[in-house]
Amino acid sequence: MGRRYFCDYCDRSFQDNLHNRKKHLNGVQHQRSKKAWFDTFRDASEVLAEEQTKKLCRRFIQWSV
Numbered sequence: 001m002g003r004r005y006f007c008d009y010c011d012r013s014f015q016d017n018l019h020n021r022k023k024h025l026n027g028v029q030h031q032r033s034k035k036a037w038f039d040t041f042r043d044a045s046e047v048l049a050e051e052q053t054k055k056l057c058r059r060f061i062q063w064s065v
Contacts, residue, residue: 007030
């Protein structure tokens, strides 16, 4: 069966070879899981500052008028 690679961010395992590892680490699901993990350690003031810089959703603006 060979060695297995376990990703703590995604809670998945797969056969450990260069191709599979690169494919997983560059995948969208892994990137999102990794960002979500590190976001849990961010300071509340950083989160607030980031949210205040975002634009309002166009649908929300049209609906609220």
